[in-house]
Amino acid sequence: MDARVKSDSFDVVASSFDLGHWAARRQQEVERALEHWVNADPREGLDHGAPAELVRAMRYSVLDGGKRLRPLLVLAAGESVHGHSAAALRAACAVELIHAYSLVHDDMPCMDNDVLRRGKPTVHVQFGEATALLAGDALQALAFELLTPDDGTVPEATQAALCRLLARAAGSAGMAGGQAIDLASVGCTLNEKQLRDMHELKTGALLQGSVLMGAACGRTSPRQLDALIAFGAAIGLAFQVVDDILDVTTDSVTLGKTAGKDAMAAKPTYVSVLGLERSAQYAQELLATALTALERGEFHQTDALRALAHMVVNRSH
DSSP: OOOEEEOSSOEEEOSSOOHHHHHHHHHHHHHHHHHHHSOOOTTSSSOTTOOHHHHHHHHHHHSSOSOOHHHHHHHHHHHHTTOOHHHHHHHHHHHHHHHHHHHHHHTSTTTTOOOEETTEEOHHHHHOHHHHHHHHHHHHHHHHHHTOOSSSSSOHHHHHHHHHHHHHHHSTTTHHHHHHHHHHTTTOOOOHHHHHHHHIIIIIHHHHHHHHHHHHTSOOOHHHHHHHHHHHHHHHHHHHHHHHHHHHHSOHHHHTSOTTHHHHTTOOOHHHHHOHHHHHHHHHHHHHHHHHHHHHHOOSOOHHHHHHHHHHHHOOO
16 A cells, blocks of 8 residues: 655655656756756846856756755655755755856866866856856855845754754765865875775765755754664765766766766776775665664654665666
């Protein structure tokens, strides 16, 4: 029987879970919200009176592309703890804006110097380096504006918790710090621990942060919080392991970005350190770790989180 559980924030299908259907609905919500909020029209959105070319670059980098994995993790974690739906949607969009800003900056000539992202020219190729830099800056600022509405829809304590989690995941002890280590590691030989430490910051921190931001939209017991911390850490690292595998096994058209660029740039990866077969095995081990963590949490329901974990590890692009 398909038991449907009704909370004050989400309708949750408790059995016979269909990730495709669930994800499509949530992605539509996120797309509509991003379309509304990243907008130069002074009557809509948050970018009142912003220069049109800057907003075009922002919208180009955010809309109509990407798997929206991080927003989906926010919403799935929120569902698992009966989360506040308005807060969760804002958190989902905010984390996607941070992710988009990081890609804009990472693709620039001073970083990875890439020309293809999500199957189209990167932002600096399309709009120029100066506009790309400013678009990334503006997306980062907009993320925190989204988390702090002044209309009473999101409790102030929740706003503060979400801002703290996102700042920590994106900052020097998270994504930005990991990128700095990555740049310093070009041409170097890293051992497995050094590689893991780098990717736990560069990629894992924002994915784990997405899970914890969803949790912050509801109430969690210490046991549940520990479980989500462990789940997020395992999935964050698994994502990068699979990314490294796909970089050497998949073509650029399928990936939507330049394949093989890590090897060309002499960057250490899981494949270069562990080998292809061991890397694939490690990804499955991380999946098992993530699923075991969820079992410890005694959540309302974890169908979406479990399905997303499988998607992360078993994806083809």
